[in-house]
Amino acid sequence: DSGVTQTPKHLITATGQRVTLRCSPRSGDLSVYWYQQSLDQGLQFLIQYYNGEERAKGNILERFSAQQFPDLHSELNLSSLELGDSALYFCASSGGPANYGYTFGSGTRLTVV
Amino acid sequence: GQQVMQIPQYQHVQEGEDFTTYCNSSTTLSNIQWYKQRPGGHPVFLIQLVKSGEVKKQKRLTFQFGEAKKNSSLHITATQTTDVGTYFCAGDDSSYKLIFGSGTRLLVRP
Numbered sequence: 073d074s075g076v077t078q079t080p081k082h083l084i085t086a087t088g089q090r091v092t093l094r095c096s097p098r099s100g101d102l103s104v105y106w107y108q109q110s111l112d113q114g115l116q117f118l119i120q121y122y123n124g125e126e127r128a129k130g131n132i133l134e135r136f137s138a139q140q141f142p143d144l145h146s147e148l149n150l151s152s153l154e155l156g157d158s159a160l161y162f163c164a165s166s167g168g169p170a171n172y173g174y175t176f177g178s179g180t181r182l183t184v185v
Numbered sequence: 186g187q188q189v190m191q192i193p194q195y196q197h198v199q200e201g202e203d204f205t206t207y208c209n210s211s212t213t214l215s216n217i218q219w220y221k222q223r224p225g226g227h228p229v230f231l232i233q234l235v236k237s238g239e240v241k242k243q244k245r246l247t248f249q250f251g252e253a254k255k256n257s258s259l260h261i262t263a264t265q266t267t268d269v270g271t272y273f274c275a276g277d278d279s280s281y282k283l284i285f286g287s288g289t290r291l292l293v294r295p
Contacts, residue, residue: 074227105283115228115273115285128281162227173218173230174283 075099078163078177086185090151093180097144097165103127104146105174106138109160121146153184187212189276191286199294204261206289208274215279217250217257222288223270266293 075098085091097104106118117130121140132138135153140146150157160181164174188211198204208217216235220228232241234250234257241248247260257274271288278284 074229107285114287115275117282117284120282122281130282164228172233174220174228175230176227178227 074175074177076163076165076175076177078161078180080180081178082181082183084183084185085153087153087155089153089184090149091153091182093148093150093161093163093182095146095148095163095165095177097146097163098175101165101167101175102144103166104140104144105164105166106132106146106148107162107164109162109179111159113159115162118148150182155184158182158184187276187278187280187284189274189284189286191274191289193289194287195290195292197292197294198264200266201263204264204268204291206259206272206274206291208257208259208276208286210255210276210278210284212255212276212278214254214276216277217254218275218277218283219248219257219259220273220275220285221270222273226270228273261291264291264293266295269293 077096079094102123105120107115118132119138120128124140135151138148160179162179164176166174190209218233219231222228238252239250245262249258271290273288274286275283
């Protein structure tokens with residue numbers, strides 16, 4: 073157990089639907105990051121939050137949005153889902169802006185059918 | 186934007202052989218990190234390099250950061266079957282986001 077909790081572990085949904093992925097960071101970590109990993113692909117940076125504020129944005133689609141709540145957990149919302157959104161979505165956390173290694177959760181595998 | 190390239194994409198070695206993966210960034214990095222992802226698992230942090238020309242060792246793993254802080258390498262001596270997985274470098278250009286390379290998938294024949 074890495075200390076970063078992601079739910080659900082698996083999600084199967086139809087095209088056009090909307091889903092929410094949830095992440096609880098490791099205790100004490102203020103930063104949360106979301107990454108997308110497609111089959112046999114690298115990790116694509118989506119977005120970062122630090123203590124509730126959006127800090128950095130990657131190539132995140134307009135159909136995707138995220139937020140970090142006062143208790144520091146984060147949610148990634150994916151809407152108008154397409155087949156190409158099928159991927160592993162990882163959440164990671166770190167101990168503040170002076171990054172020293174990310175701790176990743178076990179991921180949510182999203183399948184869009 | 187910042188790009189991090191990693192080669193080779195795949196490496197298949199006989200157990201006991203050495204393995205090296207190389208990482209190049211399009212921009213100067215403040216630090217570089219290395220991660221390992223086992224099949225079906227999540228990335229696990231291995232090490233961070235910060236200083237120009239820095240070399241760090243973890244048992245059979247040797248990590249190097251280039252003098253210009255734009256490239257890095259990971260060398261594994263005498264691979265074992267437990268080394269199987271995908272090795273990612275990740276560059277931090279101080280823009281609050283870590284950009285991952287495409288990864289090198291290591292397969293080890295017993």
